[in-house]
Amino acid sequence: MTGCSTGIGEYVAQALAQEGWQVFASARQMADVERLRAQGLNALWLDVDSTESITQAVEQVLTATQGRLYALFNNAGFGQPGAVEDLPRVALREQFETNLFGAIELTNQLLPAMRRNGTGRLLFNSSVLGFAAMPYRGAYNASKFAMEGMVDTLRLELRGTGIWPVLIEPGPITSRFRANAEARFHRHINAEASAHYDVYAAMQARLAKPGPASPFTLGPEAVQAVVRRALLAHKPAARYRVTTPTHLFAWAKRLLPTALLDWLLIAGAGEEARKLR
Structure with a gap:
């Protein structure tokens, strides 16, 4: 498991270990690795932005x-917040390196072993934003849309092997997601020079x-289930949807005309999208 330092990853790793699974929980900071080990987890260092780190972790496991x-x-x-027109290329690179490229490289390095065993599960933590784009989340939307396309392709290519690629699509889940997104916003977005300055204040x-991001926020146990x-x-299943917003937007995308779906997506985007309504 990757990304086990906090939130969904830490909770799921602990829950599976308590059920008797042999879990390898990974994190990119050694301080987090040591903390996970202190909790009794079999933890290892893995930075999905680094090919060397991925190879080393695969060999260990x-x-x-x-x-x-x-x-x-x-x-x-x-998540990298910001209007598309304010996103520098380096921000997009970082978003895709972590959210997509690292996941695919790690998957590809483990697939030969799964093929030899004739069985396996490849779980990818996507998002409601992997199929329903919201404003001011363009980099994250794009990385998750791309993930969905890659995993759909993997599912077709691995048909009959006993290896099942699966997309997990959470909506709002209690975690440090917003705190980490805020740090990325300040790193890459020049709010003062942006046409979206007023929006960024609300963001x-x-x-x-x-507290919770929305009234529909669930705990990480919903993803664990x-x-x-x-x-x-x-x-x-090819997809497992988690939280009411994910189910709502999945149906809305099937049934609503684009103009009405756009209104719904803007309404669900938070206070910063008010002026777009």
């Missing part, structure tokens, strides 16, 4: 399991606000 790894949960990721207030289903199912 396959050695420890004698090549019989059953599942991978690509959970590591973050920063939302990102800094303590579908991860467990995907691991145990004889034929797992």
Whole structure:
């Protein structure tokens, strides 16, 4: 499992370990690795932005399991806020390196072992924003839309191998997602020089606000429940949707005309999107 330092990753790793799974929980900061080890988890260092780190982690895990790894949960990721016109190329690169490129490289390095075993689960933590784009989240939207396309392709290419690629699509979940997004916003977005200056004031207030992101926010146990289903199912679903907004937008995208869907997406985007309504 990647991205186990906090939130969904940490909770799911602990829950699966308590159920008796042999879990390899990874994080990119050694301080987090040591903290996870202190909790009794089998933790290792893994930075999905680094090919060297991915290769090293794969070797460790396959050695420890004698090549019989059953599942991978690509959970590591973050959100880069900002209007598309304000996103520098370096911000887009960082977003895709972590959210997509690292996940695919790690998957590709583990696939030969799964092919030899004739079974496996490849879980990818996507998002409601992997199929329903919201304003001021363009980099994150794009990385998750791309993830969905890659995993759909993997599912077709791995048909009949016993290896099942699965998309987990959460909506708002209790985690440090907003705090991490706020840090990325300040790193890459020049709010003072932007045509979206007024919007950014509301965005920063939302990102800094303590407590749930929306009334529909669930705890990480909601993701754990579908991860467990995907691991145990004889034929797992292609997608597992988590939280009311994810189910709502999935149906809305099927049924509503584009203009009405756009209005709904803007309304769901938060206080900063008010002027777009």
